[in-house]
Amino acid sequence: MQLFVLTFVASLIASVVAAPTPSTCPSSVVSTDESLEIIRTRKVASSTSPFSQGIVSGDHLYISGMLPVSPDTGKIVGEGDFAAQTRAVLNNVQAVVEAAGSNLGKVVKVNAYLTDLKNFETFNMVYAEVFGNHKPARSALNVPSILMGADIEIEAVVRL
Template identity: 40%
Template sequence: MPRTAIHSDSAPAAIGPYSQAVRTQATRAGNTVYFSGQIPLDPATGEIVGAGDIDAQARRAFDNLKAVCEAAGGTMDDIVRVGLYLTDLSQFGAVNAVMGEYFSQPYPARSTIEVSALPKGAAFEVDAVMVLG
């Protein structure tokens, strides 16, 4: 199964042994792109955006996801599944409202999980799966 790494300079560079996203053109999977998690890092500085502000963190993470999406040749409307990770599930309502600004119906499938910690002290992370064509 051929795999192609996707990279966008408009999203933070990978900070470990992973790609921002990977596209596969396997017959059974279609033209599928699997996204690594995006946290609210400013791509220019590599610093967390919006410390203590879940709205700002969610927007930055979704902006990063959107940038990688575009680098892969798609749009947010091509995303079929997202995973949301929060360090405080009581902030779900705020994140849910921000997510509604980035996606339109029919919305992607979603899971939401509370975690004890995220990289660089982020309060929010999002990953996704996109199908093109």
């Protein structure tokens, strides 16, 4: 048993010693691989954060978490009106999908984040209106908060 403990402690110390430090981390700027395409549209509010609205990899588009933000004002749409926020965020998802040359009928997976599950029925109603007969795979999670005080955020995977 003592040998096991000594071996474990020695491996733990070795991993800490070998861990990269800020001075040994890569200092060059990472560039987007040429096999990926960054998708951006002015129909969705721009952000100063370091992420893309969407990235195409192969025959799929990966959409970042979209908020119900107006591209004109940069502010949350429909504060206090969950249905309006859901429509706004789905409009933003649709704008990125269309900017990549696809359509909502090719959405494969949706991840929805809601700050209050009491809004789940309203979410389902608006979601069904937007997607019609198409039913992508979906997760809906309750989260404590979302950026900018939004009540909903949606990310998606879309086939091109």
